[in-house]
Amino acid sequence: MPHPDRPLRKLGFLTIGLFDPDNPAAGHESTLQIIELGEQLGFDSAWLRHRHLQFGISSPVAVMAAASQRTSRIELGTAVTPLGWENPLRLAEDLATVDLLAGGRINPGVSVGEPMQYDTVKHELYPDTADVEDFSYARVERFARLVAGAPVREFSGKQGVVxxxxxxxxxxxxxLRDRLWYGAGSTKSAVWAGAQGFNLLSSSVIFPDKDQEPDFALxxxxxxxxxxxxxxASGHAGARVSQGLVVIPTDSASPAQREKYQRYVDERTPRTAAPQGPRGMMFAADLIGTSEEIAEQLYAHAGFQEVDEVAFALPFSFEHEDYVQILTDIAGKLGPALGWVAGEAGQPA
Incomplete structure (x- = not known):
């Protein structure tokens, strides 16, 4: 639990990179500016959600490549890339390339499982192999081996003159292999990730075991x-854990912003009242208020007490100026209230 003797060590943020389908370039530029601001404020990391056939970032690798050339210190990650949409070998090539361009700042977060709404896209995604694609842990294990430099084939060397x-x-x-993260929502996947040498991304959506009380934090x-x-137990004692809750500090927000933020939270709160669906999906409550109020709630949160780094999630549907206000308050007020010290480039207010 962060306190004066063990402060919050790393502070990050997560964005979906929302854009207007009629002007997607502006939304992507806004995301890059937000990442630049994050570095200026001293944030340790910026994370990108991965969305397909939606109005959010569909190619975080490309966005990270662009961001890597506009920043110099902040770590860049994905939270998370669903590997069911990816060819592990090609993704390994892209991520290694961007990691080198970024000077070793890329933190790829991944997950496995059948792609969302698979029946509606499989005819285009995997027209010839849709019914035999393997969406199990084996897919991410293959990806990790390839990132680590395991042989792809026996053949190597020169062929011809050039x-x-x-x-x-x-x-x-x-x-790069040591900076791979797994987005785990269940005990089973968390244990698997630990045994396989991944870092853990624990978000605001989890699945309890059948015998557990439906208390998100516990x-x-x-x-x-x-x-x-x-x-x-598997020799990865240094594995990292990051928590990703939605926090909305209102310290410097205008009255209109506070009203909008509260409406957003009120609309989402009912889903946190009870587990949802056949697997008992649980959603964390959004935390809104002054930084002092949010810090008090975090200190009392059993999940937060287990971590020393976070990637606070930005709300999906806000405007650019809202994100500027929220990030500025997180870096200048909430982070220090949790014992965090800004990175070298940071100038928190």
Missing amino acids: EEFSNRVEPHSPG VQQSQIRAFREAAL
């Missing part, structure tokens, strides 16, 4: 502890 070939994914970015706490135990 062509030279490698037997592994190129370019290879040393250290369920999240138990999953993080299970992850750490699995990581320690």
Whole structure:
């Protein structure tokens, strides 16, 4: 639990990169400006959600590449990339390339499982192999091996006068494998991630075990502890854990902003009252108020007590100026209230 003897070590934020379908360039530019602002404020990391066939970032790798050339210190990650949409080998190539361009600042977060609304897209996504694609943990294990530099084939060396070939994914970015994260929502996936040497992204959506009481914070706490135990047992004692709750500080918000923010929270709060669906999906409550009020709620949150780094999620549907206000208050007021110290480039208010 962050306190004067163990402060919050890393402060990050997560954005969906919303855009207007009639002017998508403006939305992407806004996202890049927000990442630049994050670095200026001293944030340690900026994370991009991954959305397909929606009005949010569909290619976080491309956005991270652009952001890497407009920043110099802030870490850039995905939270998360659903591997069911990806060819692991091609994704490994892209991420290694961007990681090298960024100077080793990329933190890819991934998940597995059948793509959302698969029946509506499989004829285009996998027209010839839709019924035999493997969306199990094996897909992410293959991805991790390729990122680590495992052989793809036996053949390597020169062919002809000019062509030279490698037997592994190129370019290879040393250290990228250690910065792979898994977005786990259940105890099973958290334990698996720990055993496989991934870092853990624990978000505002989780699935309790059948015998657990439906208390979000306690369920999240138990999953993080299970992850750490699995990581320690498999020799990955240094594995990292990041928590991603929605926080909306209102310290410098205008009256109109406060009213809009409260409406947003009120509309989303009913879903937190009870588990949803056949798997008992649980949503964390959004935290809104002054930074002092939010810090008090976080200190009392059992899940937060297990971590020393966070990636606070920005609300989906706000305007650019709203995100500027929220990030400025997080860096200048909420972060310090949690013991966090801004990065070298940071100038929190």
